[in-house]
Amino acid sequence: MPLTHTLGSITITALLDGAGSFFQPRAQAFPDATEAQWREADRRDPDAVGPDGGWWLPFRAFALRRDDGPVVLVDAGIGPADALAASWAPVPGRLPEELSAAGIDPADVRTVVLTHLHTDHVGxxxxxxxxxxxLVQRAELAALELFHPELPARLLGPLRAAGRLRVVDGDTELTPGVRVLSTPGHTPGHQSVLVEQGDDRLLVTGDLLVHAIQLVDPSLPYAHEENPPEARRTREHVLRTLTPVLLATPHLTTPFTPHPHPA
Structure with a gap:
């Protein structure tokens, strides 16, 4: 069964679409990280170290549901065998089976928040x-040249033609207690989703952070950020202003991670 976390009347379900080894050594993905930082990151997320010492990462989406109401899905995984991510990610994914195991009918999903347009999030x-x-940020659509060249024809054009593409600018409330936060840097229009119920907060991060080493030191750049200085500023600001918060992450091996990390 998929793992869940509940805040008030909202259930957040982590849906694992697939998992596999990253396509480059992790030291190349985080070239400024020190050995001490790697040791601490591995202590926090030991399963991220693959059998060959490489970076083992999951690919997740998250479903948000208040009671038995409509579902907000955050990200859409790596996709089927012919997905745009097939050249580098472990397709085919199993999101339909994960939804079924969680008791979620795809017809009940009324909003899909695409944190950004990298291929492992739109599959x-x-x-x-x-x-x-x-739902996509306008700044993300304005930067389509950064993404897969088939994206407009394969996804965005059909969504627009069907009236199913919702373009937003900045922070946006989705439902009471659930809102989109603009978190640029990884991509120009990257967004995350914040759930607040009373004093409790959960942030579905997207790729605001992709590895536990960015919790050890949020200033560390990731080689595949479009704007590393902006990504660092955004990450540091979000982690500083929202702490304490539970992080729901697509790529850490534990889908729900408290921040700050318990000693």
Whole structure:
């Protein structure tokens, strides 16, 4: 069964679409990290070290549901065998089976928040969620030259034609207690989703952070950030202003991670 966490009346379900080794050594992905920082990151997330010493990472989406109401899905995984991520990610994904195991009918998904347009976050978007608006930041659409060249024809054009592409600018409330936060840097229009219930907070991060080493030192750049200085400022600001917060992360091996990390 997929793992869940509950805040008030909202259940957040972590949906594992797949997992596999990253395509480059982790020291190249985080070239400024020290040996001491790697040791601490490995202590926090030991399963991220693959059998060959490389970076083992999952690919997740998250479903948010208040009681038995409509579902907000954050990200859409790596996708089927012919997905745009097939050249580097472990396709085919199993998001449909994960949704079924969680008791979620894709028809009940009314909003798909795409944190950004990298191929491992959009794989099942579109036809599987025919009742859902797909929410993207305007700044992300303005930077399409940074993404897969087939993205407009394969995903964005059909969504726009069907009236299912919702374009937003900055922070946006989705439902009471659930809002989109603009978190640029990894990509120009990257966004995360914040759930607040009373004094409790959970942040679905997208790729605001991708490895535990960025919790050890949020200033560390990741080689695949479009704007590393902006990503660092955003990451440091979010972690500083929202702490304490539970982080729901697509790529850490534990989907729900408290911040600050318990001693």
């Amino acid at each position: 099942w978007a579109g036809p599987l969620f025919g009742n859902a608006d797909h």
